[in-house]
Structure formats: structure tokens, C-alpha cells
Amino acid sequence: MKYLMSLRQGLEKMIETHNGYLIGEDIQEPYGGAFKVTKGMSSKYPDNIIGTPMCEQGFTGLGVGMALHGEYVSVEIMFGDFITLIADQMINHAAKFADMYQQRMHLVVRCPSGGYRGYGATHSQSLEKIFMGIPGIQVIAPSIATDPGDLFNRAIESGVPTLFVENKLDYPKELLPDRGEFWIKNITSDNFPVVSLCPEGEKPDITLITYGGMVPLSVEVMKYFLYEEEINVEILVLSELSNLEGKMNYVQTHKAVVLEEGVAEFGWGSEVSYELSKLGVHSTRIGARRRSIPSAKKAEEMVLPMFDDVIATIERDM
Amino acid sequence: MNVEKIYKECYRIRSFEKKVEQEFSNGKLRGTTHGCIGQEIIPVLAMEFINKETDYVVGTHRCHGQVLAYTGDTYRLACEMMGRKDGFVKGIGGSQHIKVDKYLTNGITGGMVTVGTGIALGIKKTAEDAIVTSFFGDGGFNEGYVQESLNLAASLELPILYICENNHYAMSTPTVKYSAPDFGTRVTSLGMYYIMSDTAEPQKLCNDMEEAFSYVRKFRKPCVIDVHTARLCGHSKSDSMEYMSNEEKQKNIENDPIAWLERNIQNSARLSIQQQIAKEINDAFDKAYICEEILEF
Ligand SMILES: Cc1ncc(C[n+]2csc(CCOP(=O)(O)OP(=O)(O)O)c2C)c(N)n1
Ligand SMILES: [Mg+2]
Numbered sequence: 001m002k003y004l005m006s007l008r009q010g011l012e013k014m015i016e017t018h019n020g021y022l023i024g025e026d027i028q029e030p031y032g033g034a035f036k037v038t039k040g041m042s043s044k045y046p047d048n049i050i051g052t053p054m055c056e057q058g059f060t061g062l063g064v065g066m067a068l069h070g071e072y073v074s075v076e077i078m079f080g081d082f083i084t085l086i087a088d089q090m091i092n093h094a095a096k097f098a099d100m101y102q103q104r105m106h107l108v109v110r111c112p113s114g115g116y117r118g119y120g121a122t123h124s125q126s127l128e129k130i131f132m133g134i135p136g137i138q139v140i141a142p143s144i145a146t147d148p149g150d151l152f153n154r155a156i157e158s159g160v161p162t163l164f165v166e167n168k169l170d171y172p173k174e175l176l177p178d179r180g181e182f183w184i185k186n187i188t189s190d191n192f193p194v195v196s197l198c199p200e201g202e203k204p205d206i207t208l209i210t211y212g213g214m215v216p217l218s219v220e221v222m223k224y225f226l227y228e229e230e231i232n233v234e235i236l237v238l239s240e241l242s243n244l245e246g247k248m249n250y251v252q253t254h255k256a257v258v259l260e261e262g263v264a265e266f267g268w269g270s271e272v273s274y275e276l277s278k279l280g281v282h283s284t285r286i287g288a289r290r291r292s293i294p295s296a297k298k299a300e301e302m303v304l305p306m307f308d309d310v311i312a313t314i315e316r317d318m
Numbered sequence: 319m320n321v322e323k324i325y326k327e328c329y330r331i332r333s334f335e336k337k338v339e340q341e342f343s344n345g346k347l348r349g350t351t352h353g354c355i356g357q358e359i360i361p362v363l364a365m366e367f368i369n370k371e372t373d374y375v376v377g378t379h380r381c382h383g384q385v386l387a388y389t390g391d392t393y394r395l396a397c398e399m400m401g402r403k404d405g406f407v408k409g410i411g412g413s414q415h416i417k418v419d420k421y422l423t424n425g426i427t428g429g430m431v432t433v434g435t436g437i438a439l440g441i442k443k444t445a446e447d448a449i450v451t452s453f454f455g456d457g458g459f460n461e462g463y464v465q466e467s468l469n470l471a472a473s474l475e476l477p478i479l480y481i482c483e484n485n486h487y488a489m490s491t492p493t494v495k496y497s498a499p500d501f502g503t504r505v506t507s508l509g510m511y512y513i514m515s516d517t518a519e520p521q522k523l524c525n526d527m528e529e530a531f532s533y534v535r536k537f538r539k540p541c542v543i544d545v546h547t548a549r550l551c552g553h554s555k556s557d558s559m560e561y562m563s564n565e566e567k568q569k570n571i572e573n574d575p576i577a578w579l580e581r582n583i584q585n586s587a588r589l590s591i592q593q594q595i596a597k598e599i600n601d602a603f604d605k606a607y608i609c610e611e612i613l614e615f
Pocket of ligand 2: 455483484485486487488
């Protein structure tokens with residue numbers, strides 16, 4: 001199944017089970033969302049798909065309020081870059097109700113993020129780290145290794161306000177379990193599982209820890225080392241980004257590379273590295289450089305993490 | 319209004335946008351684009367009243383018309399869109415992130431209204447003669463920060479002209495259906511001067527623009543000119559415009575201001591402008607294709 005289809009099924013399941021709502025710009029027919037995730041849904045569920053004018057802060061507030069009233073709600077932010085506009089609703093409102101008043105809220109804010117498409121500085125970023133380390137909200141990322149629809153349903157059921165970080169390049173991709181490839185070694189029983197990918201029957205030499213849109217690149221890296229250098233790379237794909245407790249125990253090696261698409265400095269990878277250091281695992285971080293993401297192709301590739309960067313880092317660390 | 323001159327400027331923009339559409343469908347451009355076909359005359363007429371030496375201009379995501387009206391430079395815009403080093407920002411910005419001289423834009427809808435308002439306060443504090451022209455869309459009008467800025471401009475009495483390029487849609491969303499009660503009521507309730515105009519009547523639009531600019535210059539107070547118009551192309555490169563009825567599209571074509579301009583100039587003038595611009599655009603793109611990308615960033 002394709003990533004986008006799985007996601008749409010997850011959204012439909014929420015509507016079917018809880019009479020849930022979707023809120024956002026241009027999510028209705030005939031547009032069906034900027035990335036077509038909600039295509040067809042407003043014909044099927046006319047009362048549940050709520051189109052809004054452009055007012056991210058206002059309509060995220062609608063979502064928080066509806067969730068306080070007991071509804072199941074998912075808000076779509078057209079581009080992940082615009083989560084800056086909803087920070088107050090999420091951080092100073094939803095998060096506070098959840099943490100201080102132990103208020104359950106079935107609210108998931110979806111935000112298609114990421115670059116590599118030449119869209120330029122305000123339409124390419126991975127800004128999710130802004131929402132990490134905030135008590136009361138969680139940051140969850142699906143990937144081709146972690147069934148996006150199922151993960152969405154887990155997030156909405158959890159009762160914790162969630163930032164759900166999708167990657168635009170992933171929508172048309174086939175999910176890994178359906179590709180007839182045998183990389184998936186283990187899916188942990190955490191509510192938001194950690195998936196480990198590894199060449200069959202081999203003891204890994206080094207661990208690559210990542211999430212979301214970096215998974216396809218990581219799989220390419222794993223294959224490269226397997227076929228070209230006979231090095232076994234184990235990939236750990238996390239889906240719950242904002243809580244690392246216990247997750248590093250799944251690392252089977254003593255060397256790790258942490259890969260994210262967002263700016264490496266002050267990032268998620270730094271936090272993962274810290275957790276690894278407590279276990280005596282040596283780690284390196286890879287992410288975007290601290291520059292605005294250019295529109296020009298070569299310059300964009302100079303800023304965002306690329307296949308060659310990961311290869312070079314692993315070669316250096318082996 | 320010098321119809322021939324206005325026609326030439328508009329025709330340059332339209333031809334540029336058509337070329338961009340073509341290059342995208344040939345797979346020669348990457349990223350995205352927001353065409354302004356049908357709306358060209360708004361920035362072109364605005365530029366007639368902007369003093370490039372002193373005034374600041376802030377724009378929108380749909381900025382090609384604004385940039386070309388401001389610079390006339392099809393080569394540098396083509397380079398910017400292709401990510402080449404002769405672009406306004408060396409290709410780093412792309413279609414919607416551009417700065418040139420005192421013109422600046424960005425990809426967050428309505429976002430430039432806030433900073434344009436700040437520039438106007440700077441101008442006021444330093445007692446410059448300049449004013450700010452701030453373009454924004456009807457969809458952008460509904461962003462909270464746009465309302466905040468209008469209030470600030472009105473209460474602080476700032477020298478800024480807000481030009482709403484009101485094409486009635488934010489992507490696929492019809493703005494009227496999602497806006498209460500209407501923009502005129504909102505603006506006038508702030509005590510701000512409000513003018514409504516329409517690209518279907520170019521001569522009236524020109525007069526309205528003149529009035530709007532002279533109001534801001536004379537009274538050093540803000541004004542909103544709400545220019546109704548129609549986008550004759552998709553919102554962006556991937557939009558098939560299913561949300562617009564055929565009747566509406568037909569009506570928009572009939573009201574195309576460029577067609578009005580063509581009817582009001584000599585045939586020979588029209589043909590010579592068309593030839594000249596066609597060559598200019600082709601040369602610009604040919605040259606842009608051989609320009610290099612920057613090698614370091
Ligand atoms: C804050 C923000 N929200 C959403 C978008 C995505 N987006 C880009 S243009 C657009 C519609 C803009 O409508 P309008 O302001 O009327 O300008 P128009 O496109 O019609 O020129 C949307 C939703 C954006 N760029 N920024
Ligand atoms: Mg509009």
C-alpha cells in the first residue's frame with residue numbers, strides 16, 4: 001500500500017469510529033488538500049470535513065476547542081513551515097491543558113514537511129524540533145517503515161495533543177512491508193513502535209537512527225554498505241520523537257549515526273546522541289546545515305543531508 | 319493613462335508567465351510557481367505611482383508581476399526561477415522569495431503586510447518622504463496578523479498603501495464565502511480609507527490608484543485599495559482549477575484587462591510590442607539556461 005492511502009484510511013477510520021472531524025485549508029472537494037491526502041473525503045463525509053479560510057492560528061484553536069469539547073479532531077497545516085503560526089495554540093494552550101489539568105484531547109495536527117523539491121526557504125523546512133521538549137504535547141512521525149494510518153490512529157486515540165510530521169516526498173511511496181523486501185527485523189511493542197531494519201541473519205556493525213522522510217535514504221545507505229562494503233548497517237526508525245525513554249535499548253551496536261532532515265545543531269539528533277552516550281554508544285549527528293533552504297538544486301543539496309554525506313560519515317566512523 | 323506603455327508592461331508579464339507555464343510542462347523548471355495571468359495590470363499601474371528611489375514595496379507569493387513591474391528584468395527573474403546565479407537572490411530564493419532594491423517578498427501569505435507596516439513606522443519615525451506599498455491577497459486578508467497590522471497602521475497613522483489583489487480565491491477556497499462580512503466594512507470600521515476597484519475597468523483602476531497613492535502621500539495615513547480581479551491560470555503549477563465553473567472562467571476571460579488595452583491601442587503598435595516582447599522573453603530564457611548555478615552556499 002502507498003503511504004498516502006494508508007494515511008487516508010487512518011483519517012477515515014477516525015471519522016467512522018468517533019464521528020471525528022478534519023479541519024484545514026482547501027481540504028474539501030474538489031481540491032482535497034494541497035497534497036491530496038483528503039481527496040474525495042468531503043463527498044463521503046460532508047459534515048466532518050471543515051474547510052477554513054487562511055488563518056492557521058485561528059483554526060488550530062478551533063481544533064483545540066473542539067477536542068476540549070470531546071470531539072476527535074485532526075487539523076491539517078498545509079506546509080509544515082507554517083507550524084510557527086500555531087505554536088501558541090499548541091504550546092501555551094493545548095499543552096498546558098494536557099499537562100496541568102490532565103485534560104485528555106483527541107487532537108492531531110498533521111503537517112507535511114521537508115524539502116528536496118526546490119520549493120525554497122518557507123516551503124521546505126523540517127521545524128518539528130520546535131515542538132519537542134514541551135510537556136503536554138507529543139511529536140509523532142510516520143514513515144514508509146511505520147504504517148502512517150495506524151500511527152495516526154494511535155496518536156488520535158492516545159488523548160495527547162499531537163504534532164504529526166509527514167514528509168511530502170513520502171506520499172506516493174510504497175510502504176516497506178508491501179515491497180516484498182525482507183529488511184524489517186523487528187517492530188517493538190511500544191504504542192508508537194520502533195522499527196528496526198537490518199540485513200537478514202547478520203549481526204549489525206553500526207546503527208543508523210532516524211525517522212520520517214529520512215527512511216528511504218537510510219535504506220539506500222544500508223543496501224550500499226551491504227553490497228559494496230559488506231558492512232551491516234542496522235536502521236532504527238523511531239516514530240515517537242518527543243520521548244526517547246527506553247528506546248535506545250534497542251540499539252544493538254556500539255556505534256551509531258543519527259540522521260534527521262532538520263538542522264542538526266540543537267536538534268533531535270543531539271538529544272538522541274545524549275541518550276546514546278549514557279549507554280556508552282559512540283554517536284555522530286547528521287542533519288541539515290544551519291542555512292535557509294535554497295531553491296536552486298545544487299545549493300539545496302549543499303544544505304540538506306544527502307546520500308553521500310551519510311556514506312562518508314559512516315565510512316569515517318567505522 | 320499611457321495605454322501603450324501599460325500594455326507593454328502587462329504583455330511582458332503575461333508572456334513571461336506563459337513561458338514559465340510552458341517550461342514547467344516541458345519539465346525544464348523545478349519547484350513551484352504562482353502565475354499572475356489576468357492580474358498583471360495591478361502592479362503595473364501601481365508602479366506608475368511608486369517612487370523607486372525612496373518608496374518601499376513588499377509583495378506576495380504571487381510576485382512575478384510585481385517584480386517585473388518593479389524591475390522590467392525578465393532575465394534575472396528567469397534566472398531566479400531556474401536557480402541560476404544571475405537571479406535577484408542568486409537562485410537561492412526561487413519563485414517566491416525575492417529581494418531587489420527596495421522590493422521584498424516572501425512565501426508566507428499576508429506575512430509581508432506585517433513587516434511592511436513596520437517599515438512604514440520606520441519611515442514615520444525618521445520623517446522620510448517615502449511610503450510603503452504592500453501587496454496582499456484576499457485570502458491573506460483573513461490571517462489574524464493582517465488584521466493586527468491594519469489596526470496598527472490605522473492607530474499609529476502610518477504611510478502605507480495596502481493593495482489587495484482580490485482574485486476571489488485563496489487556492490480553491492472562495493473568499494467571499496469564508497469572510498464576514500466584507501473587507502470594506504472591516505477596513506472602514508478601523509477608520510481607514512478604503513477604495514474598491516476592478517481590473518475589468520482599467521481607466522477607473524488607474525484613477526483609483528492615483529487617488530489611493532495621493533491620499534497616503536498627502537495625509538501620511540494608511541489606505542486599502544481592494545482591487546477585484548481574476549486569475550486566469552491555476553493557483554500554482556499543479557492546479558487544474560476544478561473549483562471554478564466554466565461560466566465564471568468565460569466571464570473572466572471577457573473581462574481580461576489586457577484585452578481591453580489591446581482594443582485601445584493601434585494594431586500596428588500592438589504587433590510591434592508583441593514582437594519585441596516575444597524576442598525579449600526568448601532571449602531571457604535562452605540566456606538564463608546557460609547561466610550557472612552558484613557553487614557555494
Ligand atoms: C501562512 C500561509 N498559509 C498558507 C499558505 C499556502 N498558500 C499559498 S498561497 C495560498 C492562497 C493565497 O490566497 P490569496 O491570499 O488570496 O492570494 P492568491 O494566491 O489568490 O494570489 C495558500 C493557502 C501560505 N503560503 N502561507
Ligand atoms: Mg486570492
